[in-house]
Amino acid sequence: MQSRQISAEGVRMRxxxxxxxxxxxxxxxxxxxxxxxxxxxxPSGCGKSTLLKILGGILEPTSGRxxxxxxxxxxxxxxxxxxxxxxxxxxxxxxxxxxxxGLLRQIATGARGRTETAxxxxxALALVGLADARGKLPHQLSGGMAQRVSIARALAMDPAILxxxxxxxxxxxxxxxxxxxxxxxxxxxxGKTIVFVTHSISEAIFLSDxxxxxxxxxxxxxxxxxxxxxxxxxxxxxxxxxxxSYSGRLRSLLEPKAAV
Amino acid sequence: xxxxxxxxxxxxxxxPERPDRPGPRAWLSAVxxxxxxLLAVLVLWxxxxxxxGVSQFVLATPSAIAAETWASRELLLAAAWVTTQExxxxxxxxxxxxxLLAVLxxxxxxxxxxxxxxxVLFQVVPKVALAPIFILWFGYGLTPKLLLVVVIAFFPITLxxxxxxxxxxxxxxxxxxSVGATRNQILLRVQVPTSLPYLFAGLRIAITxxxxxxxxxxxxxxxxxxxxxxxxxxxQLDTPLMFSALILVSLLGLALYYGMSLVEIALARRFPxxxxxxx
Numbered sequence: 001m002q003s004r005q006i007s008a009e010g011v012r013m014r015x016x017x018x019x020x021x022x023x024x025x026x027x028x029x030x031x032x033x034x035x036x037x038x039x040x041x042x043p044s045g046c047g048k049s050t051l052l053k054i055l056g057g058i059l060e061p062t063s064g065r066x067x068x069x070x071x072x073x074x075x076x077x078x079x080x081x082x083x084x085x086x087x088x089x090x091x092x093x094x095x096x097x098x099x100x101x102g103l104l105r106q107i108a109t110g111a112r113g114r115t116e117t118a119x120x121x122x123x124a125l126a127l128v129g130l131a132d133a134r135g136k137l138p139h140q141l142s143g144g145m146a147q148r149v150s151i152a153r154a155l156a157m158d159p160a161i162l163x164x165x166x167x168x169x170x171x172x173x174x175x176x177x178x179x180x181x182x183x184x185x186x187x188x189x190x191g192k193t194i195v196f197v198t199h200s201i202s203e204a205i206f207l208s209d210x211x212x213x214x215x216x217x218x219x220x221x222x223x224x225x226x227x228x229x230x231x232x233x234x235x236x237x238x239x240x241x242x243x244x245s246y247s248g249r250l251r252s253l254l255e256p257k258a259a260v
Numbered sequence: 261x262x263x264x265x266x267x268x269x270x271x272x273x274x275x276p277e278r279p280d281r282p283g284p285r286a287w288l289s290a291v292x293x294x295x296x297x298l299l300a301v302l303v304l305w306x307x308x309x310x311x312x313g314v315s316q317f318v319l320a321t322p323s324a325i326a327a328e329t330w331a332s333r334e335l336l337l338a339a340a341w342v343t344t345q346e347x348x349x350x351x352x353x354x355x356x357x358x359x360l361l362a363v364l365x366x367x368x369x370x371x372x373x374x375x376x377x378x379x380v381l382f383q384v385v386p387k388v389a390l391a392p393i394f395i396l397w398f399g400y401g402l403t404p405k406l407l408l409v410v411v412i413a414f415f416p417i418t419l420x421x422x423x424x425x426x427x428x429x430x431x432x433x434x435x436x437x438s439v440g441a442t443r444n445q446i447l448l449r450v451q452v453p454t455s456l457p458y459l460f461a462g463l464r465i466a467i468t469x470x471x472x473x474x475x476x477x478x479x480x481x482x483x484x485x486x487x488x489x490x491x492x493x494x495x496q497l498d499t500p501l502m503f504s505a506l507i508l509v510s511l512l513g514l515a516l517y518y519g520m521s522l523v524e525i526a527l528a529r530r531f532p533x534x535x536x537x538x539x
């Protein structure tokens with residue numbers, strides 16, 4: 001587990017070609033220590049989701065490379081070391097919560113691992129607090145529950161690294177707070193490395209050890225801020241003066257620069 | 261009652277019971293207004309035909325049609341059985357052809373490019389005009405009828421299924437690929453079940469087209485069936501019999517349409533997203 005450090009070296013991403021080419025990420029370096037909770041915070045269009053996809057091996061960078069524990073991302077993907085949680089739950093509507101939770105592991109391990117998959121899916125559902133909803137179908141779940149099944153689907157693969165792309169963006173504020181507390185619990189219980197993309201400042205502070213603030217045009221890390229609030233964190237953290245100072249600092253970093 | 265919880269391994273205790281099919285009482289209250297209008301039209305039709313002295317050769321009265329239907333019941337039922345077979349077999353082949361074509365086009369990019377434009381091009385051919393050609397090639401038997409049903413009915417099945425196969429959630433596609441799912445796995449585990457509601461939308465259009473296909477094929481050349489009976493009665497100036505056969509073929513279409521709805525409801529127990537309120 002200690003070797004599972006994520007390092008991005010000189011990652012550059014360009015879409016399109018010729019005059020229409022757009023540099024989404026430019027010469028980006030990033031190191032994420034194993035077991036950390038790291039947030040990529042930035043305005044929309046800063047390439048944070050693209051960076052997450054590159055870290056997850058879904059996108060190949062134009063140049064530069066990403067290593068996980070010193071090996072190429074592709075190896076880590078092959079070893080099921082990376083779990084993805086997309087923006088929308090993207091559950092199969094005809095499968096129960098349990099079947100959905102086991103879906104990706106089932107595909108990754110094939111028919112041989114059927115029993116193990118079922119057990120891993122059970123454990124993952126219990127971890128996200130949905131053991132009782134195992135037999136429910138997606139349309140019987142609330143938005144927050146559906147997103148928790150999506151997290152369980154990633155956890156069932158028992159990855160060392162969890163990559164989450166604005167997973168709570170579509171939820172209402174109250175559910176979002178609940179989900180954040182739940183996620184902090186899961187993180188503490190499992191010791192996984194979590195890379196979390198968001199554009200919510202308070203979400204970033206509440207969850208993270210480290211916040212990488214990203215800027216747009218081209219996408220890059222403009223500042224890295226360590227959050228030194230005591231854990232476990234509860235909603236009382238929002239009233240902490242330190243929270244307010246982090247919040248102010250991040251807000252000023254995210255404010256668009258005045259045009260010259 | 262097919263509530264969605266029916267498929268769950270462990271029934272969720274908190275799930276509210278939600279009936280998805282109205283009971284007989286609700287069905288009756290939904291149907292009686294249109295039944296009343298229909299009855300009124302029939303009464304007016306009868307009265308008008310009598311009052312204006314319209315000949316039975318031109319417009320048969322409802323009472324004459326009813327009498328004729330009863331008198332020729334054996335003839336009508338035998339003909340209906342022939343037409344039913346044409347429609348059902350033809351429709352079954354249409355489903356097989358339509359689904360297979362959609363799956364192949366969705367699975368292989370080169371087929372998408374090679375076949376899809378041709379399928380669309382074929383759609384502008386007036387299929388009804390093919391009936392005489394099929395009769396020429398295959399004679400008066402079952403084969404030309406099945407062929408015409410298939411060429412008319414497969415297209416909406418293929419088109420709708422194809423839209424369904426391509427409507428897969430992009431995030432889910434990404435997840436499946438990230439764990440090394442093959443294209444066949446994605447097709448069978450995600451795309452085909454996802455496309456079911458679209459497929460049934462296509463089937464609903466196709467079943468009515470299948471009825472048209474069978475009747476037109478019988479017009480073009482047949483020795484039996486309801487379409488043949490309509491033409492035969494027309495040459496005999498037996499207008500009540502024409503109407504009898506027409507009504508019977510309409511009822512046949514209605515029965516097949518609702519039969520398919522029953523299949524849909526049965527399948528929705530396993531794939532609840534077929535029901536619109538679940539999606």
